Amino acid sequence: MAAEDGAARARWWRRLSQRVSVSGGAFAGQLRSRLLVWQRLDDDFFEALTEVLLSADTGVGLAERIVGDLREAAARGRVHRPDQAVALLRATLGERMARLPRGLDLVGEPAVVLLVGINGAGKTTTVAKLAHRLRQEGHTPLIAAADTYRAAAVEQLQVWAELAGVPVVGHRPGADPGAVVFDSLQAARARGCSPVLVDTAGRLHTRQPLMAELAKVVRVIGRQQPGAPQEVLVVLDATTGSNAVVQAQSFQAGVGCTGAVVTKLDGSARAGYVLRVEEELGLPVKLVGIGEAIDDLGPFEPDAYLSALFGDVTAPTAPAGDAGAPA
Amino acid sequence: MFDALTDRLTEAFRRFGAKGKLTAEDVDQGLREVRMALLEADVHFRVAREFIDRVRTRAVGAEVLESLTPAQQVVTIVHDELVALLGGETRRLAYAARPPTVLMTVGLQGSGKTTTAIKLALLTRRDGHRPLAVAADLQRPAAIDQLEQLGRANEVPVVRPAAGSGTGPSATVTVCRAGLTEAAARGCDVVILDTAGRLQIDGALLDELEQIRGAVPVDETLLVVDAMTGQEAVNVATVFRERAGATGVVLTKLDGDARGGAALSMRAATGLPVLYVGVGERPQDLELFHPDRMARRILGMGDVLTLAERARDQVDRAAQQQVEERMLAGRLTLDDFVAQLRQLRGMGSLESVLGMLPGGRQLVRHGGAELPDDRQLRRMEAIVLSMTPAERRRPEIVDASRRRRIAQGSGTAPADVSRLLKGFGQLQGLLRGLGAGGGRRGLARRFLPGVPPGVLGR
Numbered sequence: 001m002a003a004e005d006g007a008a009r010a011r012w013w014r015r016l017s018q019r020v021s022v023s024g025g026a027f028a029g030q031l032r033s034r035l036l037v038w039q040r041l042d043d044d045f046f047e048a049l050t051e052v053l054l055s056a057d058t059g060v061g062l063a064e065r066i067v068g069d070l071r072e073a074a075a076r077g078r079v080h081r082p083d084q085a086v087a088l089l090r091a092t093l094g095e096r097m098a099r100l101p102r103g104l105d106l107v108g109e110p111a112v113v114l115l116v117g118i119n120g121a122g123k124t125t126t127v128a129k130l131a132h133r134l135r136q137e138g139h140t141p142l143i144a145a146a147d148t149y150r151a152a153a154v155e156q157l158q159v160w161a162e163l164a165g166v167p168v169v170g171h172r173p174g175a176d177p178g179a180v181v182f183d184s185l186q187a188a189r190a191r192g193c194s195p196v197l198v199d200t201a202g203r204l205h206t207r208q209p210l211m212a213e214l215a216k217v218v219r220v221i222g223r224q225q226p227g228a229p230q231e232v233l234v235v236l237d238a239t240t241g242s243n244a245v246v247q248a249q250s251f252q253a254g255v256g257c258t259g260a261v262v263t264k265l266d267g268s269a270r271a272g273y274v275l276r277v278e279e280e281l282g283l284p285v286k287l288v289g290i291g292e293a294i295d296d297l298g299p300f301e302p303d304a305y306l307s308a309l310f311g312d313v314t315a316p317t318a319p320a321g322d323a324g325a326p327a
Numbered sequence: 328m329f330d331a332l333t334d335r336l337t338e339a340f341r342r343f344g345a346k347g348k349l350t351a352e353d354v355d356q357g358l359r360e361v362r363m364a365l366l367e368a369d370v371h372f373r374v375a376r377e378f379i380d381r382v383r384t385r386a387v388g389a390e391v392l393e394s395l396t397p398a399q400q401v402v403t404i405v406h407d408e409l410v411a412l413l414g415g416e417t418r419r420l421a422y423a424a425r426p427p428t429v430l431m432t433v434g435l436q437g438s439g440k441t442t443t444a445i446k447l448a449l450l451t452r453r454d455g456h457r458p459l460a461v462a463a464d465l466q467r468p469a470a471i472d473q474l475e476q477l478g479r480a481n482e483v484p485v486v487r488p489a490a491g492s493g494t495g496p497s498a499t500v501t502v503c504r505a506g507l508t509e510a511a512a513r514g515c516d517v518v519i520l521d522t523a524g525r526l527q528i529d530g531a532l533l534d535e536l537e538q539i540r541g542a543v544p545v546d547e548t549l550l551v552v553d554a555m556t557g558q559e560a561v562n563v564a565t566v567f568r569e570r571a572g573a574t575g576v577v578l579t580k581l582d583g584d585a586r587g588g589a590a591l592s593m594r595a596a597t598g599l600p601v602l603y604v605g606v607g608e609r610p611q612d613l614e615l616f617h618p619d620r621m622a623r624r625i626l627g628m629g630d631v632l633t634l635a636e637r638a639r640d641q642v643d644r645a646a647q648q649q650v651e652e653r654m655l656a657g658r659l660t661l662d663d664f665v666a667q668l669r670q671l672r673g674m675g676s677l678e679s680v681l682g683m684l685p686g687g688r689q690l691v692r693h694g695g696a697e698l699p700d701d702r703q704l705r706r707m708e709a710i711v712l713s714m715t716p717a718e719r720r721r722p723e724i725v726d727a728s729r730r731r732r733i734a735q736g737s738g739t740a741p742a743d744v745s746r747l748l749k750g751f752g753q754l755q756g757l758l759r760g761l762g763a764g765g766g767r768r769g770l771a772r773r774f775l776p777g778v779p780p781g782v783l784g785r
Contacts, residue, residue, distance in 0.1 A: 241557025
């Protein structure tokens with residue numbers, strides 16, 4: 001989303017942090033009521049911290065690593081009080097998230113963005129919202145309705161696409177998704193559209209045949225359009241637990257992902273697994289969904305997210321103007 | 328399902344197993360492992376802590392330390408507490424004394440409400456009722472179409488809102504009322520309301536649910552929860568119980584590698600019982616949730632009852648008996664073999680079937696038994712189906728030329744054909760031995776007749 005101007009980015013930044021903070025109040029509240037109440041950084045404090053992290057779905061392993069680091073910092077005298085420890089936690093998380101590039105690669109004629117994920121993660125709405133956003137930014141996207149399995153998936157996409165003002169190429173239910181993709185790429189070339197956003201059928205990552213089908217779709221794309229797909233994004237639901245990491249891992253192994261999309265981040269789940277997806281799998285979260293409206297999807301801004309989570313929405317870190325373009 | 332948890336728990340118990348007598352320290356160490364296993368399975372951290380405390384109290388009280396086989400005692404305690412955690416008794420759907428019974432599915436977006444609504448309809452039909460579904464999800468584009476298509480495919484009547492009736496709460500209430508009227512007219516005694524998915528923070532949509540409940544007498548409000556939900560599951564369920572009057576839970580997508588934390592936390596943290604679990608994509612893939620059986624499955628002790636039920640649903644008994652007789656006489660044909668393969672596939676993946684046998688999971692993991700997956704089974708089927716009737720009756724006539732033709736017809740390699748025929752030959756020998764020994768017992772032989780591991784492994 002290179003073309004985005006600073007004002008628009010700042011607006012999105014504020015909206016993201018507001019949505020998360022409204023629902024994320026629980027996390028900030030826990031920090032206050034369960035951590036800041038301790039006098040010292042003793043075992044009780046670290047035990048409580050572990051549970052607060054667990055409640056945010058970081059998983060046991062990551063929670064223990066984070067707590068271990070903080071214990072060490074305390075032992076070395078770098079932090080003495082709970083508020084300092086929480087501040088260090090916030091800073092550590094910020095550092096951990098700052099490392100990966102988050103821009104979308106949309107260079108290609110056409111470029112292809114493939115969305116994959118399990119049933120109900122929010123692929124179809126993500127495709128529609130992404131189409132809308134890219135159009136706003138001056139792209140001419142085309143949607144390939146390659147979810148030929150779920151009843152009424154194409155209809156759902158058409159309703160959304162109409163809102164976004166983006167053409168949809170689809171076949172009859174039960175058609176070969178490879179064929180849909182093939183036709184979509186031809187249509188995109190004929191009309192000069194790019195990127196092609198491919199909605200795929202939701203599939204549990206444990207189903208080998210379905211994973212193979214997805215790999216075939218990727219091959220069809222690659223044969224027809226060298227260098228494509230530029231992006232393969234695995235769509236994850238924020239309310240999912242540690243299984244999200246397994247999902248991302250399976251899709252990465254099956255079709256090779258370039259990043260993740262986290263949907264429903266405006267709910268009260270904290271999606272702590274994001275840290276593990278980024279660190280353990282090296283998959284950056286590129287987009288987040290924060291609501292049901294068509295413009296409720298945008299780039300992930302770790303800082304906005306953390307500010308909201310830690311309850312310091314007013315922190316003066318909102319980007320001004322062209323500070324560090326996200327792409 | 329629960330595989331990761333089962334494996335971790337088995338590891339934890341192995342520690343106990345090595346000791347003849349347990350010290351309080353051993354128990355502590357082992358329970359720490361159990362706690363880690365629970366947390367990794369996404370069990371709510373508070374539920375995990377309380378669970379461990381209860382087990383420890385019982386285990387450390389002389390009960391275990393003085394017993395002869397402490398490890399077994401601990402496993403027994405964990406089992407009992409697990410059953411209690413999962414809700415104790417099996418909770419069945421409460422049909423209304425005076426029909427119609429009105430069921431309402433509620434839940435977060437993407438949890439699988441619409442699919443579950445149809446699965447519930449089929450389930451009530453299996454119970455001898457006449458279900459009707461109402462498309463009351465006016466928020467999601469095309470949700471109505473989805474329900475209607477599923478309804479048509481499964482012969483469940485679906486009531487949809489009148490064209491142009493809007494999407495507000497009043498329109499929702501209207502279509503629910505219309506559903507009841509229609510049900511009465513058609514003589515349907517179960518009405519299933521498929522409501523809009525919602526984020527729990529969305530007060531407006533929760534209000535809509537309240538309005539529906541105000542206007543229509545709902546007997547069961549079933550919260551549909553994705554089994555992969557993390558720590559949030561408990562909060563979601565609490566809100567839906569308090570604000571939407573949820574009476575029970577249906578867990579979906581338990582056929583993936585869901586760790587089951589939601590299933591384990593739900594009852595303890597919210598008081599809501601789990602009624603059903605979704606175990607597959609097919610409309611009939613909804614099973615009654617039995618806490619005791621689930622606990623046994625989680626602990627790797629097998630769930631023979633569910634397996635037997637599934638087999639009963641799949642198997643044509645008379646045909647099966649004939650096959651068995653031929654089998655024991657050493658006259659199993661390749662056609663019988665294919666029929667067995669199909670039955671097996673109908674029961675779910677081989678791994679899931681084995682997972683329900685006591686120790687089956689361990690067999691899969693440690694026994695080195697490589698199981699043919701669904702694709703391989705299908706390929707084996709294709710090979711047999713590419714053979715002529717004569718070849719199926721007398722596989723020994725298959726020569727190199729026939730083998731090549733069969734391979735081509737089934738899209739496999741000649742070596743695959745050879746391997747299948749060889750395996751089949753061995754199988755027949757094996758069965759003939761069994762028949763001679765009069766061995767008519769053993770669940771594995773009964774339900775997995777065609778597939779002793781190893782024979783069909785690649």
